[in-house]
Amino acid sequence: PFVIHRDLLTHYSPFFAAALKGNFAEAETQKVNLPDERVDTFEIFVEWLYSQRLDTTAPPQATGPFLKDGKPAFFSLLHLYSLADRLCIEDLRNDIVDAVATLAERANAVPTPSDTHLLYVAIRPSAPLRALVLDLFAFKKTDALLATHPD
Numbered sequence: 260p261f262v263i264h265r266d267l268l269t270h271y272s273p274f275f276a277a278a279l280k281g282n283f284a285e286a287e288t289q290k291v292n293l294p295d296e297r298v299d300t301f302e303i304f305v306e307w308l309y310s311q312r313l314d315t316t317a318p319p320q321a322t323g324p325f326l327k328d329g330k331p332a333f334f335s336l337l338h339l340y341s342l343a344d345r346l347c348i349e350d351l352r353n354d355i356v357d358a359v360a361t362l363a364e365r366a367n368a369v370p371t372p373s374d375t376h377l378l379y380v381a382i383r384p385s386a387p388l389r390a391l392v393l394d395l396f397a398f399k400k401t402d403a404l405l406a407t408h409p410d
Contacts, residue, residue, distance in 0.1 A: 261301065261305060263305060263308065265279055265289065267308055267309070268308070271308065271348050271350060271351070272346045272347060272348050273347040274345070274346040274347050275291065275346065278291050279291065296342060297338055297342075299324070299335075300335070300338040300339055300342050301342065303324050303335065303339055304339060304342055304343070304346075304351070307339075307351055307354065311350070312354070313325070313336075313354050313355065313357075313358045315358045315361050315362055315365075325358065325362060330366060330368060331362035331363065331365075331366050331368050333359060333362070333370040333371070333374040334370075334371075334373070334374050334377060336355050336358055336359050336362075337370070337374060337377045337378055337381065337382065337388075338377070338381070339351070339355055340352060340355045340356075340382055340386070340388050341381040341382055343355060344382065344383060344386065352386075352387075352388075355388065356387055356388055356391055359388065359391060359392070359395075360391060360395075363395050363399070367399065368399075369392070369395045369396055369399050370392055370395070375392065378392055
Protein backbone atom coordinates (compact mmCIF):
# COMPACT_ATOMS: atom_id res chain seq x y z
CA PRO A 260 0.00 0.00 0.00
CA PHE A 261 1.00 3.58 -0.68
CA VAL A 262 -0.07 6.58 1.39
CA ILE A 263 -0.14 9.64 -0.85
CA HIS A 264 -1.55 13.12 -0.35
CA ARG A 265 -4.98 13.15 -1.97
CA ASP A 266 -4.74 16.74 -3.18
CA LEU A 267 -1.51 15.94 -5.01
CA LEU A 268 -3.00 12.86 -6.68
CA THR A 269 -6.22 14.58 -7.68
CA HIS A 270 -4.42 17.68 -8.94
CA TYR A 271 -2.32 15.77 -11.48
CA SER A 272 -4.62 12.88 -12.33
CA PRO A 273 -8.19 13.15 -13.59
CA PHE A 274 -8.45 9.40 -12.89
CA PHE A 275 -7.70 9.88 -9.20
CA ALA A 276 -9.84 13.02 -9.06
CA ALA A 277 -12.84 11.07 -10.31
CA ALA A 278 -12.14 8.10 -8.06
CA LEU A 279 -11.44 10.03 -4.86
CA LYS A 280 -13.83 12.96 -5.25
CA GLY A 281 -16.63 11.42 -7.28
CA ASN A 282 -19.54 9.11 -6.56
CA PHE A 283 -17.46 5.96 -6.34
CA ALA A 284 -16.74 3.66 -3.41
CA GLU A 285 -13.13 4.91 -3.49
CA ALA A 286 -14.34 8.39 -2.53
CA GLU A 287 -15.92 6.92 0.57
CA THR A 288 -12.94 4.77 1.60
CA GLN A 289 -10.24 7.08 0.17
CA LYS A 290 -8.54 3.95 -1.16
CA VAL A 291 -7.88 3.01 -4.77
CA ASN A 292 -6.78 -0.50 -5.65
CA LEU A 293 -4.66 -0.93 -8.74
CA PRO A 294 -3.84 -4.64 -8.64
CA ASP A 295 -2.50 -4.80 -12.20
CA GLU A 296 0.12 -2.10 -11.70
CA ARG A 297 3.78 -2.93 -11.15
CA VAL A 298 4.98 -1.84 -7.71
CA ASP A 299 8.35 -0.65 -9.03
CA THR A 300 6.62 1.47 -11.67
CA PHE A 301 4.19 2.92 -9.15
CA GLU A 302 7.12 3.81 -6.87
CA ILE A 303 8.69 5.81 -9.70
CA PHE A 304 5.33 7.51 -10.28
CA VAL A 305 5.09 8.50 -6.59
CA GLU A 306 8.62 9.87 -6.67
CA TRP A 307 7.73 11.93 -9.76
CA LEU A 308 4.49 13.06 -8.13
CA TYR A 309 6.36 14.62 -5.21
CA SER A 310 9.41 15.89 -7.11
CA GLN A 311 7.91 16.63 -10.55
CA ARG A 312 11.02 15.24 -12.23
CA LEU A 313 12.51 12.06 -13.62
CA ASP A 314 16.18 11.77 -12.75
CA THR A 315 18.08 10.62 -15.82
CA THR A 316 21.36 12.27 -14.77
CA ALA A 317 23.01 9.28 -13.08
CA PRO A 318 26.70 8.66 -13.93
CA PRO A 319 27.41 6.39 -16.94
CA GLN A 320 28.19 3.26 -14.88
CA ALA A 321 25.32 3.78 -12.45
CA THR A 322 22.17 1.76 -12.08
CA GLY A 323 18.75 3.05 -11.20
CA PRO A 324 15.22 3.02 -12.48
CA PHE A 325 16.29 4.26 -15.91
CA LEU A 326 19.72 2.67 -16.21
CA LYS A 327 20.84 -0.95 -16.18
CA ASP A 328 24.58 -1.61 -16.31
CA GLY A 329 25.08 1.98 -17.45
CA LYS A 330 22.71 1.63 -20.42
CA PRO A 331 19.24 3.16 -20.76
CA ALA A 332 16.50 1.00 -19.28
CA PHE A 333 13.81 2.14 -21.69
CA PHE A 334 11.45 -0.56 -20.40
CA SER A 335 11.09 1.33 -17.09
CA LEU A 336 10.04 4.46 -18.93
CA LEU A 337 7.66 2.51 -21.15
CA HIS A 338 5.93 0.92 -18.15
CA LEU A 339 5.74 4.36 -16.54
CA TYR A 340 4.26 5.88 -19.70
CA SER A 341 1.63 3.18 -19.81
CA LEU A 342 0.69 3.96 -16.20
CA ALA A 343 0.66 7.71 -16.84
CA ASP A 344 -1.59 7.12 -19.83
CA ARG A 345 -4.07 5.06 -17.80
CA LEU A 346 -4.08 7.69 -15.04
CA CYS A 347 -4.36 10.56 -17.58
CA ILE A 348 -1.29 12.42 -16.30
CA GLU A 349 -0.17 14.63 -19.18
CA ASP A 350 2.78 16.25 -17.35
CA LEU A 351 4.28 12.84 -16.57
CA ARG A 352 3.73 11.62 -20.15
CA ASN A 353 5.60 14.69 -21.42
CA ASP A 354 8.44 14.18 -18.93
CA ILE A 355 8.77 10.54 -20.04
CA VAL A 356 9.00 11.49 -23.73
CA ASP A 357 11.72 14.00 -22.80
CA ALA A 358 13.55 11.38 -20.72
CA VAL A 359 13.49 8.81 -23.53
CA ALA A 360 14.85 11.39 -25.97
CA THR A 361 17.56 12.48 -23.50
CA LEU A 362 18.69 8.94 -22.70
CA ALA A 363 18.67 7.92 -26.36
CA GLU A 364 20.77 10.93 -27.30
CA ARG A 365 23.20 10.63 -24.39
CA ALA A 366 23.81 6.91 -24.94
CA ASN A 367 23.29 6.92 -28.71
CA ALA A 368 20.85 4.07 -28.09
CA VAL A 369 17.39 2.95 -29.07
CA PRO A 370 14.93 0.67 -27.27
CA THR A 371 15.58 -3.05 -27.55
CA PRO A 372 13.22 -5.36 -29.48
CA SER A 373 11.55 -6.41 -26.19
CA ASP A 374 11.16 -2.72 -25.26
CA THR A 375 9.61 -2.08 -28.66
CA HIS A 376 7.24 -5.01 -28.15
CA LEU A 377 6.16 -3.44 -24.84
CA LEU A 378 5.67 -0.13 -26.65
CA TYR A 379 3.20 -1.73 -29.03
CA VAL A 380 1.43 -3.94 -26.48
CA ALA A 381 1.04 -1.54 -23.56
CA ILE A 382 0.84 1.92 -25.14
CA ARG A 383 -1.97 3.31 -27.28
CA PRO A 384 -1.29 3.76 -31.00
CA SER A 385 -1.69 7.55 -30.97
CA ALA A 386 0.80 8.09 -28.13
CA PRO A 387 3.57 10.58 -28.99
CA LEU A 388 6.06 8.15 -27.45
CA ARG A 389 5.46 5.75 -30.35
CA ALA A 390 6.32 8.46 -32.86
CA LEU A 391 9.48 9.33 -30.92
CA VAL A 392 10.70 5.72 -30.86
CA LEU A 393 10.06 5.39 -34.60
CA ASP A 394 12.08 8.58 -35.18
CA LEU A 395 14.88 7.26 -32.96
CA PHE A 396 15.11 4.08 -35.01
CA ALA A 397 15.05 6.01 -38.27
CA PHE A 398 17.71 8.53 -37.26
CA LYS A 399 20.00 6.35 -35.14
CA LYS A 400 19.92 3.09 -37.06
CA THR A 401 19.63 4.18 -40.71
CA ASP A 402 23.32 5.13 -41.07
CA ALA A 403 24.50 1.79 -39.69
CA LEU A 404 22.05 -0.10 -41.86
CA LEU A 405 23.13 1.78 -45.00
CA ALA A 406 26.79 1.21 -44.20
CA THR A 407 26.47 -2.53 -43.61
CA HIS A 408 23.64 -3.74 -45.82
CA PRO A 409 24.83 -5.04 -49.25
CA ASP A 410 21.85 -3.60 -51.12
